[in-house]
Amino acid sequence: MKKIILISLMSLMLSTNVSADTDGENSLSKKNSGDVKDCFEGVNRATFKFNQVLDNIIFEPVAKAYRVLPSPIRTGTGNALDNLSNLVTIPNNVLQGEFTKAGVNTGRFIVNTTVGVIGIFDVAKKIGFPEYEKEDYGQTLGVMGVGTGCYIVLPVLGPSTVRDTVGSFANLLGGDVWYNVTVANNTQHFSDFDYYASRLGSGIDFRAKNIDSFENLEKNSMDFYASVRSLYLQDRQQKIANSNAIIETQNDSDWEEIENQ
Template identity: 90%
Template sequence: MKKILITSLISLMLATNVSADTDGENNLSKKNSGEVKDCFENVNRATFKFNQVLDGVIFEPVAKAYRILPSPVRAGTGNALDNLSTLVTIPNNILQGEFKKAGVNTGRFIVNTTVGVVGIFDVAEKIGFPEYEKEDYGQTLGVMGVGPGCYLVLPVLGPSTVRDTAGSFANILGGDAWYNVTVANDTQHFSDFDYYASRASSGIDFRAKNIDSFENLEKNSIDFYASVRSLYLQDRQQKIANSNAITETQNDSDWEEIEAQ
């Protein structure tokens, strides 16, 4: 049970973490994005405030330190983390009936893991593979017709919905091959630390890429909480619909990773 709780926290933490100034509710806070209801807005806003403090004390300083690293190091780290996330994307491609994409992503993973040195170099893209698009179990549930449920802001983990939160637990129930070979099973080559470190690194990478975006969004929002809610829900809906429409969101392609991932 302890491993499950720790894994679920790290799997979603920084990649979905967004902090907000929750003072002064106004008309924007009364509007929900699409049909998703903010059933627990008072609690969500309190959690947002908690996340803001946590972000200022821990996440943002670590992300700023990470940005000091040379660009090639950060790029290689991001590529390797994306390569690992393919292990979640492939089964979701299959569940969604996108068998061609599953084949392409399998090819990407093989090429990048071998020739690309565990994914540090995105060799697959250079030789003509289509651009990588992440898929997760929350998206798959949406494709299957499961409604999002209420909007949630999770401690540390950030914006989510009931559906996306449920989908994230699929990773620790056998849906993530990387989790299976590191945490779920004892192997001679990998350990629990390898999984936890990769999840935390994914969150740090996401936060570092979006330091300026988060600051600008907060500065220019009448109600930062409402803005983040709207952007998150729009982004999730577009990913479920495989839409190419432009959403005013952060420059990372995924809010879960952790991230969801």
């Protein structure tokens, strides 16, 4: 259990969903990020700098090495990791009353896990299943009306809020479900290494897709910390509202487009 938590924390840090469309003026950093208060800004800024050091020393170099791999390998890896994350998304669909989406994502998971070889090939998309949308327990708490609480920057984990931090612990329990479904009950096809590698690989895959965009954001920001805070909070608000509009942010598919340009 301890190893599971450690690997999950590293993955969460790497896959922090912060995205941006920046300009030289960096007007976003000057905008109010809703009603969320930065109650611990001094501590948050110090933690933010600490996380930047870790990223520069460890995570970014690993992500750059990952980008050297052939595109089909990276695409297959990303597909498989997205498929496995259904084990967190599906219960959150149910908790949010989105039973149709829960059924669709269950169908996607079954098709891709079997015909798609553990999700390496997104067969479900090819046969007409709707695009996959991730859900997590932080989003579910938001849909249920739980307030965000103060903005927090967690060591290693990165940007969060009080509500999302609580949700992250539930996401870790979702990781235990993944472990029980695969490693514990189906050792013919999975091993402990597969589980741990998937958690870490998810973060590396996302970080590799966003290297250029993160660098551009930092370069064009008058206050990098404020930009990340604003964009993170906007992104979370969009996800909770299930909004398809892009409000000065971009989702994972947009990052793919940037990478392929």
